[in-house]
Amino acid sequence: MNPLWKNTPDKIGQLIPTLNQQGFMTTALDPYTNAFIESLSGSKDPVLEIGTAYGIATLAMLNNNINVIANDLEKKHLDIMKDNVPKEHSHLIEYRSGDFRSLTIANNSLAGILTIRVLHFFPGDSIEKSLHQFYQWLKPGGQLCLVVDSPYMKHLSRLLPIFEKRLAQGEEWPGHIDNYKEYLDVKYKDKLPDFINLQSPETLKQATERQGFKVKELGFCARPDYPDDVRLDGRENIGIICIKPNALPYGSPSCKIKKG
Numbered sequence: 001m002n003p004l005w006k007n008t009p010d011k012i013g014q015l016i017p018t019l020n021q022q023g024f025m026t027t028a029l030d031p032y033t034n035a036f037i038e039s040l041s042g043s044k045d046p047v048l049e050i051g052t053a054y055g056i057a058t059l060a061m062l063n064n065n066i067n068v069i070a071n072d073l074e075k076k077h078l079d080i081m082k083d084n085v086p087k088e089h090s091h092l093i094e095y096r097s098g099d100f101r102s103l104t105i106a107n108n109s110l111a112g113i114l115t116i117r118v119l120h121f122f123p124g125d126s127i128e129k130s131l132h133q134f135y136q137w138l139k140p141g142g143q144l145c146l147v148v149d150s151p152y153m154k155h156l157s158r159l160l161p162i163f164e165k166r167l168a169q170g171e172e173w174p175g176h177i178d179n180y181k182e183y184l185d186v187k188y189k190d191k192l193p194d195f196i197n198l199q200s201p202e203t204l205k206q207a208t209e210r211q212g213f214k215v216k217e218l219g220f221c222a223r224p225d226y227p228d229d230v231r232l233d234g235r236e237n238i239g240i241i242c243i244k245p246n247a248l249p250y251g252s253p254s255c256k257i258k259k260g
């Protein structure tokens with residue numbers, strides 16, 4: 001058993017394997033997620049986390065008195081998380097298993113949406129649709145925090161030149177790789193999916209701005225907790241925090257008023 005997490009599979013280094021071949025849960029949080037959680041501390045309006053696995057970020061949000069809707073494709077992940085939620089926080093959390101694209105959530109109801117190391121499992125058109133949906137679900141002023149994998153990892157060295165060439169040619173989704181596992185120089189391939197859509201700061205900025213978000217923070221971030229055969233040079237992940245802008249005040253210069 002992992003000392004911090006009851007009932008999960010054993011850790012491999014710093015990582016805990018998921019039960020559905022969707023990679024691993026980290027046991028440490030990145031700086032973008034930490035900043036997002038801090039800024040929403042005490043939020044009564046709910047924050048949706050998509051792809052929680054066993055709850056590394058959700059448990060941190062509960063510790064900050066944030067109301068959380070915890071979503072994961074794999075119900076068993078949420079059942080394990082439930083065993084790890086302290087009793088005094090159980091009133092703050094709602095569990096919703098299944099594909100996040102089928103969730104029913106009221107528009108303009110969420111203070112934030114967090115999804116860490118999940119969106120790179122989806123093709124570009126699905127990411128676009130999801131960002132559009134996230135925008136609808138967030139309240140004006142609400143925050144979206146995404147953390148995704150970049151191609152700057154040791155085990156992806158054969159993919160990096162392909163990615164950089166496509167990025168330089170202006171492709172919208174240069175990291176779309178169908179036969180991903182064929183390129184991997186890494187152990188534990190069986191824990192990973194077949195497809196990946198690796199991101200860059202540019203791809204995330206453009207995709208979120210196309211849906212109307214305003215970017216607040218964006219950049220690479222290091223994953224010191226990734227294994228030696230994966231970690232490269234501090235650019236392993238990309239984080240973005242963006243905001244759904246508040247509606248323009250009535251009568252402000254850029255608010256067009258229809259004349260009768």
Ligand SMILES: C[S@@+](CC[C@H](N)C(=O)[O-])C[C@H]1O[C@@H](n2cnc3c(N)ncnc32)[C@H](O)[C@@H]1O
Nearest residue numbers: 022023024025026051053072073099100116117
């Ligand atoms: C690589 S793990 C990341 C776990 C955690 N967020 C972290 O950063 O350590 C990806 C997680 O996303 C979940 N997931 C994948 N597709 C999903 C979907 N369509 N809807 C909800 N969760 C999904 C998987 O079940 C898995 O738990």
